Amino acid sequence: MIKFAGLSKIYPDGVQALQDVNLEIQKGEFVVLLGSSGAGKSTLLRCINGLVKPTQGKIEINGIQIGAENNCSLRKLRRQVGMIFQQFNLVRRLRVLDNVLCGRLSYSPVWSSCCRFFPRQDVKLAMSCLERVGLKEKAYQRADQLSGGQQQRVGIARALAQQPEILLADEPVASLDPKSSRSIMETLLEINHQDKITVIVSLHDVELAMKYARRVVGICDGQVVMDRPITQVGEKELEDIYGERPANKETGGAGLFREIEYACALSRVN
Ligand SMILES: Nc1ncnc2c1ncn2[C@@H]1O[C@H](COP(=O)(O)OP(=O)(O)O)[C@@H](O)[C@H]1O
Numbered sequence: 001m002i003k004f005a006g007l008s009k010i011y012p013d014g015v016q017a018l019q020d021v022n023l024e025i026q027k028g029e030f031v032v033l034l035g036s037s038g039a040g041k042s043t044l045l046r047c048i049n050g051l052v053k054p055t056q057g058k059i060e061i062n063g064i065q066i067g068a069e070n071n072c073s074l075r076k077l078r079r080q081v082g083m084i085f086q087q088f089n090l091v092r093r094l095r096v097l098d099n100v101l102c103g104r105l106s107y108s109p110v111w112s113s114c115c116r117f118f119p120r121q122d123v124k125l126a127m128s129c130l131e132r133v134g135l136k137e138k139a140y141q142r143a144d145q146l147s148g149g150q151q152q153r154v155g156i157a158r159a160l161a162q163q164p165e166i167l168l169a170d171e172p173v174a175s176l177d178p179k180s181s182r183s184i185m186e187t188l189l190e191i192n193h194q195d196k197i198t199v200i201v202s203l204h205d206v207e208l209a210m211k212y213a214r215r216v217v218g219i220c221d222g223q224v225v226m227d228r229p230i231t232q233v234g235e236k237e238l239e240d241i242y243g244e245r246p247a248n249k250e251t252g253g254a255g256l257f258r259e260i261e262y263a264c265a266l267s268r269v270n
């Protein structure tokens with residue numbers, strides 16, 4: 001379980017990116033963080049893998065607090081938590097297979113990763129991860145020869161090679177066309193189902209959130225303004241708030257964002 005308690009982050013320039021976030025995410029959940037640009041989604045995800053240090057509050061993963069650790073447990077944390085990025089963050093001139101092997105770095109002694117020596121079983125694992133995302137035949141190509149959707153699949157394979165318990169995806173489809181976006185979301189869902197890995201995805205696309213989320217956490221101005229299962233995001237809530245039923249399914253999606261903005265406006269007033 002991941003537990004956020006009173007989490008706040010103020011960046012050195014004074015920007016308050018997170019404000020008193022309290023959340024519990026159970027093992028094996030598929031959660032979408034939904035919010036517009038600047039809401040605080042990336043900051044929240046980065047707090048989970050230790051890339052951003054909270055100003056206040058704490059995060060626990062399986063009862064162990066992040067941030068209070070020494071180098072050794074930070075390494076363990078990085079192993080536990082895989083990350084997928086909007087811009088893929090691949091080493092473009094390296095082969096696809098080498099990029100996936102980067103997911104094994106936290107398991108290797110420093111000397112072996114310095115000279116890019118990986119044990120045979122790591123190479124086997126990396127190939128099986130590539131097979132899972134349908135890119136085994138691309139293993140020996142340079143990463144920058146692949147399409148955007150394929151590069152993101154390499155990013156997923158790299159994260160899988162890490163054998164993480166938690167997978168964080170920060171706007172993983174924001175740079176992709178609609179078809180590739182759906183296919184990446186389906187792959188993440190499949191990994192969540194098959195491997196029981198907890199998946200937390202940040203999105204700003206409401207339609208995608210409606211289609212794939214199991215639980216939606218709405219973020220606005222660094223605050224959690226909505227948290228509920230997708231089955232409870234629907235016409236009824238919109239009717240309660242706006243006194244009208246959305247005309248069709250599409251407005252249900254747009255309504256979700258409106259609902260988040262509405263909750264956000266309320267929290268500003270209070
Ligand atoms: N490294 C940083 N230094 C200063 N401000 C930052 C930094 N990273 C993000 N911010 C600010 O924090 C707020 C939340 O940003 P972010 O977490 O990136 O939101 P999102 O991912 O939802 O777009 C924004 O106002 C952003 O400008």
Ligand SMILES: [Mg+2]
Nearest residue numbers: 041042170171
């Ligand atoms: Mg972001």
